[in-house]
Amino acid sequence: MDDKQIVALYWERSETAITETDKKYGKYCHYIAHNILYSDQDAEECVNDTYQKAWETMPPKKPELLSAYLGKLTRHIAINRYIHERAKKRTPGTEVILSEAEEFIPDPVGSDISDEIHLRDVINSFVASLSQEVRVVFVRRYWYMSSVKDIATDYDMTESNVKVMLMRTRNKFKDYLEKEGITI
Amino acid sequence: MKQEKMIRYMNLIDSKYIAEADPANAKNIAKRKSRTSLIFRYGALAASFVLVVGVLLAMPYLQHDDPVFPDQTDNPHDSTGPIEDTSDHSSVSTDTEPVTDRPIIGGSEYCDHDVVYNYGVQDGSFHSIPGTLIEYVGQDEFSKWVEKQTEDMLASNEGKYDSCLVFSIVDFVNDFNIPRLHFEAINDNFLADYYDYNLDAIYAGKEEAEAYYLSDRSQIIREKRFIRFFKSQLRLYVENQDATAITNWIEEKNATEWGFSEATRSHIEIPGSGYSDEFRGGYSQYSIKEFIDYFDIPRDVVEEIYLRCRNPALEGELDIEALFSTESSDIGSNDSDRTDKKPLDIDRSYIVYKADNSAE
Numbered sequence: 001m002d003d004k005q006i007v008a009l010y011w012e013r014s015e016t017a018i019t020e021t022d023k024k025y026g027k028y029c030h031y032i033a034h035n036i037l038y039s040d041q042d043a044e045e046c047v048n049d050t051y052q053k054a055w056e057t058m059p060p061k062k063p064e065l066l067s068a069y070l071g072k073l074t075r076h077i078a079i080n081r082y083i084h085e086r087a088k089k090r091t092p093g094t095e096v097i098l099s100e101a102e103e104f105i106p107d108p109v110g111s112d113i114s115d116e117i118h119l120r121d122v123i124n125s126f127v128a129s130l131s132q133e134v135r136v137v138f139v140r141r142y143w144y145m146s147s148v149k150d151i152a153t154d155y156d157m158t159e160s161n162v163k164v165m166l167m168r169t170r171n172k173f174k175d176y177l178e179k180e181g182i183t184i
Numbered sequence: 185m186k187q188e189k190m191i192r193y194m195n196l197i198d199s200k201y202i203a204e205a206d207p208a209n210a211k212n213i214a215k216r217k218s219r220t221s222l223i224f225r226y227g228a229l230a231a232s233f234v235l236v237v238g239v240l241l242a243m244p245y246l247q248h249d250d251p252v253f254p255d256q257t258d259n260p261h262d263s264t265g266p267i268e269d270t271s272d273h274s275s276v277s278t279d280t281e282p283v284t285d286r287p288i289i290g291g292s293e294y295c296d297h298d299v300v301y302n303y304g305v306q307d308g309s310f311h312s313i314p315g316t317l318i319e320y321v322g323q324d325e326f327s328k329w330v331e332k333q334t335e336d337m338l339a340s341n342e343g344k345y346d347s348c349l350v351f352s353i354v355d356f357v358n359d360f361n362i363p364r365l366h367f368e369a370i371n372d373n374f375l376a377d378y379y380d381y382n383l384d385a386i387y388a389g390k391e392e393a394e395a396y397y398l399s400d401r402s403q404i405i406r407e408k409r410f411i412r413f414f415k416s417q418l419r420l421y422v423e424n425q426d427a428t429a430i431t432n433w434i435e436e437k438n439a440t441e442w443g444f445s446e447a448t449r450s451h452i453e454i455p456g457s458g459y460s461d462e463f464r465g466g467y468s469q470y471s472i473k474e475f476i477d478y479f480d481i482p483r484d485v486v487e488e489i490y491l492r493c494r495n496p497a498l499e500g501e502l503d504i505e506a507l508f509s510t511e512s513s514d515i516g517s518n519d520s521d522r523t524d525k526k527p528l529d530i531d532r533s534y535i536v537y538k539a540d541n542s543a544e
Contacts, residue, residue, distance in 0.1 A: 119193070
């Protein structure tokens with residue numbers, strides 16, 4: 001079933017919408033949640049919450065890219081869960097990725113980023129400026145929170161190559177943000 | 185906190201990029217990448233491919249006045265043009281084909297040092313290591329060296345040029361103490377026809393080499409392409425007159441000018457490489473002038489061949505008058521200058537640019 005048909009099911013308030021979503025995107029959502037939570041059980045609950053959220057938001061939403069929409073919902077829910085759980089237990093992989101990101105994310109103290117639209121433009125123009133190879137690796141690492149090993153395997157690269165590529169992209173991103181007036 | 189900010193930033197990434205990086209699409213991207221990188225990583229194989237395409241491209245023009253070389257911006261895969269009867273010209277002896285080195289490792293698709301000017305062949309050579317030199321140092325040592333370069337790069341957090349490979353030919357010759365004479369012999373014999381290893385720059389140091397490889401080298405590449413093609417046509421002409429002429433010429437050149445006799449030739453090898461340091465008849469090993477003189481090719485034949493080989497993209501003209509002049513000073517140089525030059529440099533000295541904008 002194609003994405004438009006699945007979205008139409010949500011709009012018709014047909015419960016098969018969730019069954020079809022699970023068939024097509026269950027693994028995808030589970031992958032995203034598991035990369036953040038490192039627990040099958042937590043990831044499963046997160047995916048169920050995603051379907052619930054999808055049911056609540058369609059309508060009025062009519063996403064063009066259903067996979068990305070569901071992915072964003074899953075990621076948002078998983079990260080919220082991660083933040084709540086963090087006090088109790090640590091998920092080492094996520095910590096590593098987030099600590100890598102600290103290198104290139106400006107410190108909020110003293111920064112003045114009130115314009116969300118500007119920020120969105122800056123980030124997406126940066127992402128668009130990357131070659132496809134670099135871009136997918138960057139998004140896989142910092143959006144999907146995939147491990148370096150997974151990325152290397154998926155794109156036929158060595159882990160060293162992935163690390164070097166990420167390091168360069170982080171440096172470039174940091175410079176880019178600064179040039180756009182998003183100061184550290 | 186920063187981590188939460190990072191999450192917020194990443195949340196702003198467009199859906200199309202998220203969909204593009206969907207793990208389910210990874211293999212498709214990897215396959216495309218693999219197809220592309222094969223060309224770049226195995227430069228010698230790609231060179232062979234271009235040689236074949238070049239011959240195919242050239243055939244239709246052997247009977248036409250059209251420029252042989254498509255515009256630089258043309259897609260090589262879309263510009264093969266009509267293939268007409270090639271029966272008169274398809275018997276290129278393998279003896280006269282340029283000899284290529286073992287596969288070159290390295291090259292970078294996006295790096296500014298390794299700009300690709302020529303149909304997907306990686307003409308730039310800053311990040312490329314000739315296979316013969318890898319054999320010379322040993323594959324295991326080379327692999328260890330690459331790994332160390334990667335570790336050093338990560339440790340230093342250095343990311344000066346995007347998409348650069350972690351190693352360069354300058355680091356390679358320095359770290360392994362590659363003698364310049366050794367590299368020169370390999371370059372003259374196997375690489376210079378296709379690749380732009382500037383040994384003066386490479387052996388001058390990293391700064392000088394980077395300055396050279398970051399400069400616009402398109403004119404040099406165009407010259408090489410023109411000279412390569414022009415010489416191949418001259419050789420074809422000679423071969424059509426006498427099938428053994430080229431072989432005999434190589435024998436004679438090795439026995440006299442290159443100083444190696446038939447009996448001893450096989451024993452003279454570049455250390456470690458297994459290759460004889462002898463004249464192979466590569467296009468960069470002899471000049472157009474000496475070839476024309478040696479085989480006594482008539483001027484009208486040279487002019488006719490030149491008409492077929494002219495390349496508007498070169499933005500220069502071969503000075504045929506000077507080629508046949510007994511006074512080489514006609515083009516602003518003299519014999520003593522030329523005797524110190526390499527064949528490719530001699531060839532270049534016969535190319536006259538419209539606004540004296542030669543790349544060298």
